[in-house]
Amino acid sequence: AQTVTQSQPEMSVQEAETVTLSCTYDTSESDYYLFWYKQPPSRQMILVIRQEAYKQQNATENRFSVNFQKAAKSFSLKISDSQLGDAAMYFCAYMQETSGSRLTFGEGTQLTVNP
Amino acid sequence: DSGVTQTPKHLITATGQRVTLRCSPRSGDLSVYWYQQSLDQGLQFLIQYYNGEERAKGNILERFSAQQFPDLHSELNLSSLELGDSALYFCASSPRGWNTGELFFGEGSRLTVL
Numbered sequence: 195a196q197t198v199t200q201s202q203p204e205m206s207v208q209e210a211e212t213v214t215l216s217c218t219y220d221t222s223e224s225d226y227y228l229f230w231y232k233q234p235p236s237r238q239m240i241l242v243i244r245q246e247a248y249k250q251q252n253a254t255e256n257r258f259s260v261n262f263q264k265a266a267k268s269f270s271l272k273i274s275d276s277q278l279g280d281a282a283m284y285f286c287a288y289m290q291e292t293s294g295s296r297l298t299f300g301e302g303t304q305l306t307v308n309p
Numbered sequence: 310d311s312g313v314t315q316t317p318k319h320l321i322t323a324t325g326q327r328v329t330l331r332c333s334p335r336s337g338d339l340s341v342y343w344y345q346q347s348l349d350q351g352l353q354f355l356i357q358y359y360n361g362e363e364r365a366k367g368n369i370l371e372r373f374s375a376q377q378f379p380d381l382h383s384e385l386n387l388s389s390l391e392l393g394d395s396a397l398y399f400c401a402s403s404p405r406g407w408n409t410g411e412l413f414f415g416e417g418s419r420l421t422v423l
Binding site for chain 1: 311340352353354357365367401403410411412415416
C-alpha cells in the first residue's frame with residue numbers, strides 16, 4: 195500500500211521569507227501524481243500544486259514550487275515570499291494514475307507565518 | 310468558493326443514532342468523493358461515486374453507506390454512531406472519474422457524537 199509521510203508536524207516562517215515543507219512517499223508504482231493541498235482555518239481543502247511523476251521538471255505555481263526527487267521518493271514544497279494568508283495546514287498527497295483520483299494524504303504540516 | 314456545498318456544517322448527536330450528510334458537487338462534475346478527517350486517522354478516503362455508480366471504496370465502515378442520485382448530489386449515511394465516528398467529513402468533486410487528482414472540496418460537515 196502507498197504511504198505518505200510528513201515528518202514536520204509544525205513549521206513557522208517570517209513574512210516574506212522562504213520555507214520548505216517535506217514529504218516522502220512509498221510506492222511500487224511508476225505512474226502516479228503528487229499534490230500539495232492547503233487547509234486554511236476555513237477547513238476547505240485547496241489544491242496548491244500538482245506534479246506528474248513522469249515529468250522531470252519540477253512544478254511551479256507562482257510563489258509555490260516543488261522539489262521532486264523520484265528516486266528518493268521525496269516531494270517537498272517551497273513557499274517563497276511567504277504571506278500571512280499562507281498560514282494553514284499543508285497536506286502532501288499521492289495518487290496512483292489508475293486509482294480514479296483517489297488520494298492518499300500525509301499527516302499534514304501546520305504552517306505559521308509570523309508578521 | 311469551490312462550488313461544492315455540504316450540509317449540515319455542524320451536527321451533534323448521540324451514540325447509536327443515524328445521520329445523513331449531504332453533498333452537492335460543482336455544476337457539471339460527475340464524480341463525488343467522501344473523505345473522513347479525524348485526529349487519530351488523519352484524512353482517509355471513504356468512497357467514490359461516478360455518475361451515480363460506486364467507483365471505488367476505501368476505509369468505509371459497514372455502518373456507513375453512500376449513494377449518488379440522478380441529479381448528482383450525494384448522501385453519506387452514518388448509522389449506529391460511536392464516539393470514534395466524531396470527525397470532519399468532506400465531500401469533493403471532480404469533472405471525471407479518473408486521472409485528474411484535482412479535487413474540489415466542500416467545507417466539510419463536522420460530526421460530534423456524544
